[in-house]
Amino acid sequence: MSKILIRGAKVLGGEPQDVLIDGRTIAEVGVGLGAEGAEVVEAEGKVLLPGLVDLHTHLREPGREDSETVLTGTRAAAAGGYTAVFAMANTFPVADTAGVVEQVYRLGQEHGYCDVQPIGAVTVGLEGKKLAELGAMHESAAGVTVFSDDGKCVDDAVIMRRALEYVKAFGGVVAQHAQEPRLTEGAQMNEGIVSAELGLGGWPAVAEESIIARDVLLAEHVSSRVHICHLSTAGSVEIVRWAKSRGIDVTAEVTPHHLLLTDELVRTYDPVYKVNPPLRTERDVMALREALADGTIDIVATDHAPHPHEDKDCEWAAAAMGMVGLETALSVVQQTMVETGLLDWAGVADRMSFKPALIGRAAGHGRPVSAGEPANLTLLDTAYRGPVDPAGFASRSRNTPYEGRELPGRVTHTWLRGKATLVDGKLA
The missing domain is CATH 3.20.20.140 (Metal-dependent hydrolases)
Structure with missing residues (x-):
C-alpha cells in the first residue's frame, strides 16, 4: 500500500498537523512532514478523528x-x-x-x-x-x-x-x-x-x-x-x-x-x-x-x-x-x-x-491518532452545510427523518487500516 499524507488537519479539533500513513498504520504525526512518494490529501480546516x-x-x-x-x-x-x-x-x-x-x-x-x-x-x-x-x-x-x-x-x-x-x-x-x-x-x-x-x-x-x-x-x-x-x-x-x-x-x-x-x-x-x-x-x-x-x-x-x-x-x-x-x-x-x-x-x-x-472490545479501533496506531481515520469538513438527500445514500433504505433538513458537516474521507473506503465524499 502506498503512503498517504493528510496535510494540515485539525487532529481531534486541535491545532493543524500532518498525519503520514504508511501501509496499514500511522507512521508519523507532526507539522511540516515530508510528502515524497506519498499521496497528499489537503485537509486544511477539516477535523481528523479516529474512525x-x-x-x-x-x-x-x-x-x-x-x-x-x-x-x-x-x-x-x-x-x-x-x-x-x-x-x-x-x-x-x-x-x-x-x-x-x-x-x-x-x-x-x-x-x-x-x-x-x-x-x-x-x-x-x-x-x-x-x-x-x-x-x-x-x-x-x-x-x-x-x-x-x-x-x-x-x-x-x-x-x-x-x-x-x-x-x-x-x-x-x-x-x-x-x-x-x-x-x-x-x-x-x-x-x-x-x-x-x-x-x-x-x-x-x-x-x-x-x-x-x-x-x-x-x-x-x-x-x-x-x-x-x-x-x-x-x-x-x-x-x-x-x-x-x-x-x-x-x-x-x-x-x-x-x-x-x-x-x-x-x-x-x-x-x-x-x-x-x-x-x-x-x-x-x-x-x-x-x-x-x-x-x-x-x-x-x-x-x-x-x-x-x-x-x-x-x-x-x-x-x-x-x-x-x-x-x-x-x-x-x-x-x-x-x-x-x-x-x-x-x-x-x-x-x-x-x-x-x-x-x-473492538480490537484496533478507538485508538489515538498517533504513530504506530492502526490507520483507522475519519476526515470531516465541519464548514459544510446542506440539506439531507436520501437519494444519495449508500444504504439500501431511505427511511431518514432528516430528508430536506439542513445539517452541518460532511465526511470527506474514511480510511480502514490505511485503505481509503471514502474519497472526496465518494465510496472507494
Missing part, C-alpha cells in the same frame, strides 16, 4: 436483504465515517448460533468497507425463554463479546440474571433493549400531551426506566457488565447516574435522533418518525444532551434501522419502527453537541470512537 465505531447497527442480513445487506450497510458506514460496526442479532435466522454470527462476520471481511462485529442474541430466537449459545458464539471465529435481544426486551429477570452471570467468564456484556412489554402493548408513540391529542397509544417513560432500574441492580448483584441500548428519557438518565455513583458496571448509549427530534414531529403522522423507543419530549432531549456531555451516557450509537419503502410508506399504525442513521450521525452530533458547546471534537471522538470500541 467511528457504532455499537448498534442493524445490517438485516441474513433474511431481510430487501432492507439492507452487509455490503450496503458497511458502505453506508464508510460514508458516515465509521470503520467498525456491531451488527444486531435480530436477523432471519436470528444470530443465536456460532454459524450465523460467523456468516455475518465473514461477509464483513469479504466486503472490506468496515469491520463488522456480530452481536449475539441473548435468548434462542429472541423469544426470551432460553439462553442462546453464548459461549459458542464467543469462541467462534467472530469472537462475540456483546449480546442483545434488541428489538425485544429480556423481560424475564431470571433469564437476564443468568445471561449476566454467563458473560462474566469472558468479559462480555449484555446490551438491554429496555422496554417492559406489558406497559407498551399497543403503544405507538411517547405517552404524553401529544399522544393524548392525536389519539395514539402512549408509550410511557416508566416502561424503559423500570427495566433499567431492575437490570442495574441485577448487574450489581452478580458483579457483571450491563449496557443500556438507546436510552431515551430524563428518568433513565437519573437511574444510570445513580447506578454509576454506586460503582455499578453500567454503560449507556443515546441515538442521534433522540438528541435532536421530539414527539411534536408525530403530529404530521409521517411514519418516518415512528421509532423504538419513541421520540420523547424537549425536556428529555435536553436531559440526554447534558448526560452525554457529562459522561452519564457513555456513547452515541446510531440504531441504524433500515426498512424498505413499503414498510414505512403506509398508515402510521401499520408502519415499521426505525430510522437509518449511519450516514447522518456525525452531522447530528455536530449540530446538537458541538455547535451548542456541550462537547468539543475530542469529546466526540471519545463518545463515538474510543468508548464504543472499549465497551465492545
Whole structure:
C-alpha cells in the first residue's frame, strides 16, 4: 500500500498537523512532514478523528436483504465515517448460533468497507425463554463479546440474571433493549400531551426506566457488565447516574435522533418518525444532551434501522419502527453537541470512537491518532452545510427523518487500516 499524507488537519479539533500513513498504520504525526512518494490529501480546516465505531447497527442480513445487506450497510458506514460496526442479532435466522454470527462476520471481511462485529442474541430466537449459545458464539471465529435481544426486551429477570452471570467468564456484556412489554402493548408513540391529542397509544417513560432500574441492580448483584441500548428519557438518565455513583458496571448509549427530534414531529403522522423507543419530549432531549456531555451516557450509537419503502410508506399504525442513521450521525452530533458547546471534537471522538470500541472490545479501533496506531481515520469538513438527500445514500433504505433538513458537516474521507473506503465524499 502506498503512503498517504493528510496535510494540515485539525487532529481531534486541535491545532493543524500532518498525519503520514504508511501501509496499514500511522507512521508519523507532526507539522511540516515530508510528502515524497506519498499521496497528499489537503485537509486544511477539516477535523481528523479516529474512525467511528457504532455499537448498534442493524445490517438485516441474513433474511431481510430487501432492507439492507452487509455490503450496503458497511458502505453506508464508510460514508458516515465509521470503520467498525456491531451488527444486531435480530436477523432471519436470528444470530443465536456460532454459524450465523460467523456468516455475518465473514461477509464483513469479504466486503472490506468496515469491520463488522456480530452481536449475539441473548435468548434462542429472541423469544426470551432460553439462553442462546453464548459461549459458542464467543469462541467462534467472530469472537462475540456483546449480546442483545434488541428489538425485544429480556423481560424475564431470571433469564437476564443468568445471561449476566454467563458473560462474566469472558468479559462480555449484555446490551438491554429496555422496554417492559406489558406497559407498551399497543403503544405507538411517547405517552404524553401529544399522544393524548392525536389519539395514539402512549408509550410511557416508566416502561424503559423500570427495566433499567431492575437490570442495574441485577448487574450489581452478580458483579457483571450491563449496557443500556438507546436510552431515551430524563428518568433513565437519573437511574444510570445513580447506578454509576454506586460503582455499578453500567454503560449507556443515546441515538442521534433522540438528541435532536421530539414527539411534536408525530403530529404530521409521517411514519418516518415512528421509532423504538419513541421520540420523547424537549425536556428529555435536553436531559440526554447534558448526560452525554457529562459522561452519564457513555456513547452515541446510531440504531441504524433500515426498512424498505413499503414498510414505512403506509398508515402510521401499520408502519415499521426505525430510522437509518449511519450516514447522518456525525452531522447530528455536530449540530446538537458541538455547535451548542456541550462537547468539543475530542469529546466526540471519545463518545463515538474510543468508548464504543472499549465497551465492545473492538480490537484496533478507538485508538489515538498517533504513530504506530492502526490507520483507522475519519476526515470531516465541519464548514459544510446542506440539506439531507436520501437519494444519495449508500444504504439500501431511505427511511431518514432528516430528508430536506439542513445539517452541518460532511465526511470527506474514511480510511480502514490505511485503505481509503471514502474519497472526496465518494465510496472507494
